[in-house]
Amino acid sequence: MLNALTVDVEEYFHPNAMDDVVAPSQWEVLPRRVEDNTRRLLDLLAGQAVHATFFVLGWVAERYPSLVRDIAARGHEVACHGYAHRLAYRLGPEQFRADVGRAKGILEDLLGREVQGFRAASWSIVNASLWAFDILIEAGFAYDSSVFPIRHDLYGIPEFSRVPICITRPAGRIVEIPASTVRLAGRNWPAAGGGYLRLLPFGFTRWAVRHLNDAEHMPAMVYVHPWELDPSQPQLPAGWLTRTRQYRNLRHTEPRLRCLLREFRFGRLRDAFAAALHAAAAGASLPLSDSAAGTDTPPSGASRS
Ligand SMILES: [Zn+2]
Numbered sequence: 001m002l003n004a005l006t007v008d009v010e011e012y013f014h015p016n017a018m019d020d021v022v023a024p025s026q027w028e029v030l031p032r033r034v035e036d037n038t039r040r041l042l043d044l045l046a047g048q049a050v051h052a053t054f055f056v057l058g059w060v061a062e063r064y065p066s067l068v069r070d071i072a073a074r075g076h077e078v079a080c081h082g083y084a085h086r087l088a089y090r091l092g093p094e095q096f097r098a099d100v101g102r103a104k105g106i107l108e109d110l111l112g113r114e115v116q117g118f119r120a121a122s123w124s125i126v127n128a129s130l131w132a133f134d135i136l137i138e139a140g141f142a143y144d145s146s147v148f149p150i151r152h153d154l155y156g157i158p159e160f161s162r163v164p165i166c167i168t169r170p171a172g173r174i175v176e177i178p179a180s181t182v183r184l185a186g187r188n189w190p191a192a193g194g195g196y197l198r199l200l201p202f203g204f205t206r207w208a209v210r211h212l213n214d215a216e217h218m219p220a221m222v223y224v225h226p227w228e229l230d231p232s233q234p235q236l237p238a239g240w241l242t243r244t245r246q247y248r249n250l251r252h253t254e255p256r257l258r259c260l261l262r263e264f265r266f267g268r269l270r271d272a273f274a275a276a277l278h279a280a281a282a283g284a285s286l287p288l289s290d291s292a293a294g295t296d297t298p299p300s301g302a303s304r305s
Pocket of ligand 1: 008010015081085120121122
């Protein structure tokens with residue numbers, strides 16, 4: 001089974017856990033690492049003959065246009081990670097619309113074609129920001145990958161569908177490809193990406209991908225950030241929890257990723273989840289109403305499509 005490899009292309013100072021540590025005005029003066037780190041990742045993927053989906057931050061695309069063109073030229077899918085890495089639920093609808101539109105415009109001008117996929121900063125489509133789906137539909141995205149169906153202090157809709165669903169909103173339809181989870185002891189547990197790939201025992205990640213493929217017959221979606229493959233990045237003076245999440249086991253990311261790429265098949269998100277995207281295009285749909293916004297009520301679309 002083809003799994004999805006996704007890369008959120010941003011700097012080490014962009015994660016929202018650093019919002020109180022680094023002001024956007026400092027972004028211009030801090031040392032930059034994203035281009036070298038992303039190119040190293042591109043070489044790693046070329047060595048393993050794997051294509052991936054790169055959710056590129058507009059701020060990065062604006063400063064490194066040739067990097068974005070190279071990502072596409074190497075056969076990867078370029079998708080959108082917003083412009084300034086702001087949390088959707090903090091921005092509100094109008095600022096989110098402006099941020100997303102700016103980022104999509106930059107990428108499409110660079111590539112000369114439409115960008116179909118979106119991922120919000122820090123999985124920040126939550127029950128209080130379901131309006132974001134309407135804005136993404138209006139902006140012309142075919143799919144979104146911004147919901148983590150877990151309980152977490154910064155993000156998550158724990159009762160959301162664990163499998164791709166087609167969401168119908170007042171503005172139209174969009175496919176949501178949620179972050180990968182496994183179901184254990186009556187709860188959803190995060191699997192196979194970011195800090196979970198670095199911080200949890202690697203045996204759990206391998207088991208989770210195999211379980212999703214063999215027992216649940218669905219692709220896993222692994223996500224990494226270029227800064228996670230950079231153990232010598234400048235360390236920022238954050239609190240202990242953020243430092244643990246950001247810096248712990250950075251040296252493990254690359255070998256673990258190589259191991260996953262050897263053991264399982266990986267490709268672009270739009271290929272790994274082609275069946276769900278085609279089904280949605282063919283009209284299969286489940287409703288997700290506005291009434292779910294801002295409550296703990298399960299979205300009415302929270303089931304298998
Ligand atoms: Zn991000």
